[in-house]
Amino acid sequence: MSGHSKWATTKRKKARIDSARAKVFNRILREITVAARMGGSDPEGNPRLRATILKAKGANMPNKNIETAIAKGAGELEGVTYLELTYEGYGPAGTAIMVDTMTDNKVRTVAEMRHIFSKNGGNMGEGGSVAWMFKSKGIITLAKDAIGEDALFELVTDAGAEDLDSSGTEYEIKVEPDHFHALTEALEKQGLKPLTAEVVKIADNMVKVTGDDAEKVLAILEALDDQDDVQNVHTNAEFDQKELENL
Numbered sequence: 001m002s003g004h005s006k007w008a009t010t011k012r013k014k015a016r017i018d019s020a021r022a023k024v025f026n027r028i029l030r031e032i033t034v035a036a037r038m039g040g041s042d043p044e045g046n047p048r049l050r051a052t053i054l055k056a057k058g059a060n061m062p063n064k065n066i067e068t069a070i071a072k073g074a075g076e077l078e079g080v081t082y083l084e085l086t087y088e089g090y091g092p093a094g095t096a097i098m099v100d101t102m103t104d105n106k107v108r109t110v111a112e113m114r115h116i117f118s119k120n121g122g123n124m125g126e127g128g129s130v131a132w133m134f135k136s137k138g139i140i141t142l143a144k145d146a147i148g149e150d151a152l153f154e155l156v157t158d159a160g161a162e163d164l165d166s167s168g169t170e171y172e173i174k175v176e177p178d179h180f181h182a183l184t185e186a187l188e189k190q191g192l193k194p195l196t197a198e199v200v201k202i203a204d205n206m207v208k209v210t211g212d213d214a215e216k217v218l219a220i221l222e223a224l225d226d227q228d229d230v231q232n233v234h235t236n237a238e239f240d241q242k243e244l245e246n247l
Helices: 002-017 022-039 047-058 063-073 106-119 149-158 177-189 211-226 241-246
Strands: 083-090 096-103 123-125 134-143 163-165 170-175 196-203 207-209 230-235 237-239
Touching (some): 022 230, 047 063, 047 177, 047 196, 083 106, 096 106, 096 211, 106 123, 106 211, 149 163, 149 170, 170 177, 177 196, 207 211, 211 230, 211 237
Antiparallel strands (some): 083 096, 083 123, 096 230, 134 170
């Protein structure tokens, strides 16, 4: 869990720095388009779309952009058709990596994935090579000043959360994917706006990396995260927070 938190924290810091870049919006727009294509344009009947809209609003995306992406996904407007593909492999120090992508060109994307893995000391594997190490979990974060810990614990426990971690600079709530949407709705009803809310893949067992290995692993994770077709990067690498801040 801690490994996920620290890599996720790094990504959030990076996202804040990059927030003015079109790439941040483009990723969310792709997610909205695919969610609408798979489950329809009504957020009330499409939990995936509802969660993605929440992410878009968290990134301060204009409603017009959201509405246009939904219309494209639903076929009401002409748009690109994206394929959802997940790539698996190993990074430096034997760390496992999973990469979720959305692409309109599978040949281009797989070639770029292989190049990034190879260039950064990793190896891309076959489907299923590392997926068995990960489980899907809903992760929601809240600012510490949004609500008291006791009140939050009672609220999220009643809504199906399995864990509340208050040891970091933000509250982090873990929930099974089946209860994810009910939990986000419970928070919204109380006027609580999550900093992040997404279903991610978390490794059952983490691999702690330090020193040069940590720097190399972080380099491949950042290179993958920077690739235009990539939506999410998941790893079992666990970093020391103090060391991570100095990299």
